[in-house]
Amino acid sequence: MSRALETAGAWLLGILWALPLAYAVWTAFHPAEYSTRFTPGAPLTLENFAKAWAAAPFARYFVNTTLLVAMILAAQLVLCTLAAYAFARFAFAGRAAAFLLVLVQLMIMPDVLIVENYRTMSRLGLLDTLAGIGLPYMASAFGVFLLRQTFKTVPKELDEAARVEGAGPLETLWRVYVPLARPVYIAYGLVSVSYHWNNFLWPLIVTNSVQSRPLTVGLQVFSSVDQGVDWSIITAATLMTSGPLLVAFLLFQRQFVQSFMRAGIR
Amino acid sequence: MNHQNDPAAGRSTPAAGAAATERWRVHVQGWLMLLPAAVLLVVFTHFPVGATIYHSFFSNPRPGRAAVWVGLDNYRAMVEDPVFWQVLGNNLWFAAGTIPLSIALALLMAVWVNGRLPGRSLLRLAFFTPTVLPMIAVANIWLFFYTPGYGLLEQLTGLIGLPSHNWLGSRQTALGCLVVVTVWKEAGFFMIFYLAALQSLSPQLAEAAALMGAGRWYFFRRVTFPLLMPTTLFVLVNAVINSFRLVDHIVVMTKGGPDNATALLLYYIYDVGFKFWDQAYAAALTLVLLVILAAVALGQFLLLDRRVHYQ
Numbered sequence: 098m099s100r101a102l103e104t105a106g107a108w109l110l111g112i113l114w115a116l117p118l119a120y121a122v123w124t125a126f127h128p129a130e131y132s133t134r135f136t137p138g139a140p141l142t143l144e145n146f147a148k149a150w151a152a153a154p155f156a157r158y159f160v161n162t163t164l165l166v167a168m169i170l171a172a173q174l175v176l177c178t179l180a181a182y183a184f185a186r187f188a189f190a191g192r193a194a195a196f197l198l199v200l201v202q203l204m205i206m207p208d209v210l211i212v213e214n215y216r217t218m219s220r221l222g223l224l225d226t227l228a229g230i231g232l233p234y235m236a237s238a239f240g241v242f243l244l245r246q247t248f249k250t251v252p253k254e255l256d257e258a259a260r261v262e263g264a265g266p267l268e269t270l271w272r273v274y275v276p277l278a279r280p281v282y283i284a285y286g287l288v289s290v291s292y293h294w295n296n297f298l299w300p301l302i303v304t305n306s307v308q309s310r311p312l313t314v315g316l317q318v319f320s321s322v323d324q325g326v327d328w329s330i331i332t333a334a335t336l337m338t339s340g341p342l343l344v345a346f347l348l349f350q351r352q353f354v355q356s357f358m359r360a361g362i363r
Numbered sequence: 364m365n366h367q368n369d370p371a372a373g374r375s376t377p378a379a380g381a382a383a384t385e386r387w388r389v390h391v392q393g394w395l396m397l398l399p400a401a402v403l404l405v406v407f408t409h410f411p412v413g414a415t416i417y418h419s420f421f422s423n424p425r426p427g428r429a430a431v432w433v434g435l436d437n438y439r440a441m442v443e444d445p446v447f448w449q450v451l452g453n454n455l456w457f458a459a460g461t462i463p464l465s466i467a468l469a470l471l472m473a474v475w476v477n478g479r480l481p482g483r484s485l486l487r488l489a490f491f492t493p494t495v496l497p498m499i500a501v502a503n504i505w506l507f508f509y510t511p512g513y514g515l516l517e518q519l520t521g522l523i524g525l526p527s528h529n530w531l532g533s534r535q536t537a538l539g540c541l542v543v544v545t546v547w548k549e550a551g552f553f554m555i556f557y558l559a560a561l562q563s564l565s566p567q568l569a570e571a572a573a574l575m576g577a578g579r580w581y582f583f584r585r586v587t588f589p590l591l592m593p594t595t596l597f598v599l600v601n602a603v604i605n606s607f608r609l610v611d612h613i614v615v616m617t618k619g620g621p622d623n624a625t626a627l628l629l630y631y632i633y634d635v636g637f638k639f640w641d642q643a644y645a646a647a648l649t650l651v652l653l654v655i656l657a658a659v660a661l662g663q664f665l666l667l668d669r670r671v672h673y674q
Binding site for chain 2: 103104106107108110111112114115116117118120121124133175176177179180182183184187188189190192195198199201202204205206207208209210211212213214215216217232233235236238241266291294295297298301302312313316317320321328331332335336338339342343346347350353354357358
């Protein structure tokens with residue numbers, strides 16, 4: 098009896114959780130007159146997506162977001178790998194202090210330093226550029242921390258064997274450490290991509306033209322300026338902007354969940 | 364740096380010289396590899412923290428009028444600013460609403476999904492999906508949900524005969540609406556960490572408890588929950604940080620209104636700094652936020668230090 102109650106409770110919560118998204122899907126795929134009327138057999142349509150696509154430069158926003166996310170991830174992978182290797186295997190002077198200074202960013206993320214970082218970007222002439230959006234996030238304390246933990250578990254013997262064969266530090270890093278850390282790279286990559294695909298406030302502040310706006314900011318501009326646009330079209334645009342991530346998530350659900358798990362357990 | 368070509372190595376005894384060069388090489392190589400990341404971290408994290416403190420003691424620069432030292436004027440203005448106190452209060456209420464609720468729901472979800480419920484992989488999907496969606500997109504969907512007149516919520520309350528209510532437009536309910544959206548978005552994310560922790564618990568514990576006739580609730584309260592404590596603390600710290608960091612949905616749903624009823628601290632900083640362009644006052648407000656985050660960090664250090672080992 099209590100089992101049945103529990104199952105019912107779990108399913109009720111699950112339905113509640115799925116409801117907003119199901120509602121959005123309903124609205125986006127039906128003509129506007131059905132957006133708040135749930136008649137079974139209402140005609141399906143893709144017209145809302147077509148209208149949204151035509152109403153704002155979403156193609157450009159998609160390109161911007163893709164470039165931005167790829168640029169940030171590439172820089173993060175290189176910078177964090179090098180720094181993590183230094184912290185894990187080089188007893189250089191000031192290592193402990195430097196590591197603590199890196200960890201500061203875990204608490205004080207670029208997200209809250211918008212005022213001063215805006216000044217810096219303005220001085221560097223990087224306002225309204227993709228580099229201006231991405232730069233504050235490229236040296237990620239989280240990435241350094243995650244990779245350092247992983248590199249520390251690599252047996253020292255493997256490192257020494259590579260050195261005996263004449264490999265320098267960078268070659269050892271590339272041939273021994275990076276391949277062994279592959280699952281962690283995948284986990285970090287998924288978390289990073291979903292974070293920066295979704296990031297909003299900082300890009301909103303730094304950008305002011307179509308040339309550099311990512312999807313999230315583009316969606317906000319689209320849905321707030323055009324007061325006359327009806328909900329079906331805004332909802333279609335909303336689903337469109339989260340579409341690639343959502344589809345990737347549904348296809349690789351297990352990897353996503355495991356990656357978020359792996360990235361969270363420190 | 365190749366020590367065989369190093370002239371210093373030749374002067375002392377070869378072995379000691381080689382060891383000394385080797386030590387130098389470790390320092391130089393270590394710092395060289397750290398350098399690119401360190402430069403960016405200093406420029407975009409440490410420097411802005413210092414600059415925030417510095418600029419908070421100056422007046423706001425305007426065209427034709429450079430910033431001048433004003434001492435504590437910005438802070439005096441802050442203490443006298445009723446909106447600041449309202450915003451701080453809002454943020455505390457927001458934290459008090461989102462943190463316990465999202466953690467409790469996350470734990471409940473994890474226990475359910477970890478059990479033998481029918482269709483649990485579908486449930487896991489439903490709980491986790493909000494996590495991967497952009498907050499800005501989610502906020503758009505919820506905005507529609509809350510729309511007065513024909514939004515889904517109005518239709519549901521209309522069905523049971525409740526009068527129409529402007530959920531986001533009323534001071535009493537607007538902040539609560541944002542709490543709901545945040546909990547909906549976050550709980551599935553925190554669930555993942557509980558799920559990972561639950562899966563690492565030994566099944567023999569439950570078997571032993573069952574043999575001794577312990578009820579499920581008793582077992583959860585006395586065994587599972589204490590064992591999950593490190594996870595709870597980790598999730599707690601994340602939830603606290605998020606409650607001061609997440610403002611995307613405010614931009615979409617309420618813009619801080621009505622009457623600043625939904626403005627949180629970071630949103631107010633954004634408003635002051637980039638709509639009123641008072642960057643000096645925004646710096647003083649940012650410092651308050653930094654102090655709060657530093658307090659969280661300190662709390663985490665004192666609470667978690669014995670459980671989580673960085674080394």
